[in-house]
Amino acid sequence: MRQDAPAQTAAAPLRQGIVLLDKPRGLSSNHALQRVRRLLGGVKAGHVGSLDPLASGMLPICLGEATKIAGDILAGAKRYRFTVALGARTATGDTEGAVLETAPLPELERAALEARLRGFVGPQLQVPPMYSALKRGGEPLYKLARAGVSVERAARPIELFELALLGVAGNELTLETLCSKGTYVRTLAEDLARALGTCGHVTALRRVSVAPFEACAMQTLESMESVCAAGGLPPILPADQALTHLPAVHLHPEQVRRVQCGESVFVAGTAAASRIRLYAPDGAFLGLGECDARGNVQPRRMFIQG
Numbered sequence: 001m002r003q004d005a006p007a008q009t010a011a012a013p014l015r016q017g018i019v020l021l022d023k024p025r026g027l028s029s030n031h032a033l034q035r036v037r038r039l040l041g042g043v044k045a046g047h048v049g050s051l052d053p054l055a056s057g058m059l060p061i062c063l064g065e066a067t068k069i070a071g072d073i074l075a076g077a078k079r080y081r082f083t084v085a086l087g088a089r090t091a092t093g094d095t096e097g098a099v100l101e102t103a104p105l106p107e108l109e110r111a112a113l114e115a116r117l118r119g120f121v122g123p124q125l126q127v128p129p130m131y132s133a134l135k136r137g138g139e140p141l142y143k144l145a146r147a148g149v150s151v152e153r154a155a156r157p158i159e160l161f162e163l164a165l166l167g168v169a170g171n172e173l174t175l176e177t178l179c180s181k182g183t184y185v186r187t188l189a190e191d192l193a194r195a196l197g198t199c200g201h202v203t204a205l206r207r208v209s210v211a212p213f214e215a216c217a218m219q220t221l222e223s224m225e226s227v228c229a230a231g232g233l234p235p236i237l238p239a240d241q242a243l244t245h246l247p248a249v250h251l252h253p254e255q256v257r258r259v260q261c262g263e264s265v266f267v268a269g270t271a272a273a274s275r276i277r278l279y280a281p282d283g284a285f286l287g288l289g290e291c292d293a294r295g296n297v298q299p300r301r302m303f304i305q306g
Contacts, residue, residue: 018066020216021036057208086198129184161179162178219234247273
């Protein structure tokens with residue numbers, strides 16, 4: 001079993017792949033997705049991890065067969081840079097909501113602030129906000145919130161791997177965090193303000209990166225429109241670039257035929273792994289499988305080739 005780099009052999013460019021969109025502020029994630037789909041000829045696509053209209057930054061968009069591995073991308077850590085205004089709490093946790101509460105500002109001495117921040121690093125429970133895309137009875141919570149309805153939300157486990165203070169200006173703190181999936185930065189900002197003895201809300205939010213694309217460049221809608229208008233295609237990453245944490249298994253032609261028919265195959269020299277990447281002899285990415293301790297490989301999520 002070789003830990004190979006993702007295959008770079010080209011499938012049809014609109015068949016599958018990942019676009020790393022730099023979503024602009026003021027646009028919903030779904031609106032941004034639809035603009036990308038139109039630029040690429042209406043290809044099947046889905047975005048990974050919603051960003052609020054207030055937020056900007058990395059929004060992975062899976063095209064075609066790559067939608068099958070959206071869950072793997074969603075599970076990755078995210079890095080956010082955000083600004084918290086202390087002294088006022090809003091209905092939405094950001095600048096779009098009405099002010100519900102005000103409180104005096106605390107002393108903003110840097111050493112004390114950083115000590116407070118260190119207390120937030122690590123595993124913890126977080127209650128999702130009402131203004132979120134989570135659903136209750138099939139209805140998004142934000143729709144209930146807009147109707148003035150508040151429902152009980154169970155706390156969910158999250159983890160902050162890093163939380164750094166980048167700057168202090170007046171009543172505003174600029175911070176950066178590396179966090180697990182499911183983390184709501186607006187809730188984090190409110191919790192931080194509360195720990196400082198006041199209240200607060202987010203005034204700026206940018207998703208800097210999504211694992212494992214930390215070193216990859218993002219594409220703006222404007223740059224994509226320019227390239228497409230000239231008859232070209234924007235940079236589209238191969239789907240398996242999101243899966244380099246999984247072992248790679250290269251199959252012989254007959255094994256390829258069998259796994260594409262849903263049959264298991266024996267691959268000598270393989271080790272047990274819950275999930276693996278499967279490749280054809282020419283390096284084409286075939287999809288995902290599972291390998292047991294005896295070397296039996298079972299296809300699990302195969303990509304349609306073409």
